[in-house]
Amino acid sequence: MTVITRFAPSPTGRLHVGNIRTALHNWLLARKAGGKFLLRIDDTDAERSREEYVEAIRADLAWLGLEPDGEERQSLRLALYEEAFDRLRAEGRVYPAWESQQELDLKRKVALGRGLPPIYDRAALALTDAERAAKEAAGDLPHWRFKLDYGEPIAWLDGVRGPQKFDPAQLSDPVIRRADGSWLYMLPSAVDDIAMGVTDVLRGEDHVSNTAVQIQMFTALHAAPPRFAHEALLVGREGKLSKRLGSLSGEALRERGIEPEALVALLARLGTSQPVEAHVAREMFVNTFDLSTFGRAPAKFDEADLERINTAVVHQLDYDHVAARLPAGMDAAAWHAIRPNLTTLSDVGEWWHVVEGPIAPPPFDEETRAYLAQAADALAWSATPWADLTQALKDSTGRKGKALFQPLRQALTGMDHGPDMAELLPLIGESEARTRLRAAATA
């Protein structure tokens, strides 16, 4: 059976590190098995869903290289949910309820006050026919609940958490549809997982109790449940991530110069027993993806780690991979010279400017100016102009170490540090290099 996974975001905001991680793991799971990774837009909440977020989700996945093998939208599948609803209703697995939110809140408080779990008391099921008819006659529209089967415990073997068991009587019959006819998440998701042939549902552990309910929905709809796995949530260094999610959106990270490869490298392994490694080759993460290495403890997301990995990733990126994002005229040799000095790719302009000029060298004392004049004369072009120049100056002046190199770097680049001069000097070129040395000698 082909493995089919899905990533099912609600388009009510931008993707952030938490849901990017879920998307990535579903993508890795599918790729490793040679299966399919689907994008399902959970947009049944018309009020909160926005088209701009649908587009942003697609763009973020494309940026991350997690392009789906298919896309579905719940808002276009309402007829399917209606049909499932009718079937479940005919079988007595869905029932109308009329409690207002206030009444439900009160019931909750009373239960908690008595030290009982706040489980819906099924009062709606106890209504007499006459009471129900009266509500209907009064035009009081009900919301709808899925009736859990209390018969047997709900059990599954979770891909991350191991054997799971729930007593259905300890769960509330979930509301699946609002009085205005709109759908809540629970039933449409189960209907879609069946219709799309999803074999593996991998999501955050905040969905564990939903899974218990949905397993009963699969059964009620006469379908075998998929495999389930729930990963521990991502937390920040100081606790919950939720407050900082805006700054951890794909968009914000991209703007900060985080490469998708860095995010993939960190999120692929964070919270697993496998080491986080700054690899650019995606295949490595596909081949080693393994749910059994996922830990139960919350995974700690640290932006400093991301930045460190990002820098290591930038140092590995091939010219072809970044060419379109480089300043005009910058070739592979320039990329290789400059790459080791970058923290993010956006720093490249600063170093390219050093090659292109004009540069502003610091003022030099008289002795150094004389040395730089000598350097301008000694400069000879070859395959290794920097090695030749420094060797010649070492021999002729007796200078060595910093006294030999630093004035040359400053005169040629205007900087105290930077890319390897042996790689940089050929990029600057013979005549420009001589001009810079002379200008520094006479300044």
Ligand code: GLU
């Ligand atoms: N739209 C749901 C969410 O974002 C999907 C959960 C699921 O994977 O089933 O939480």
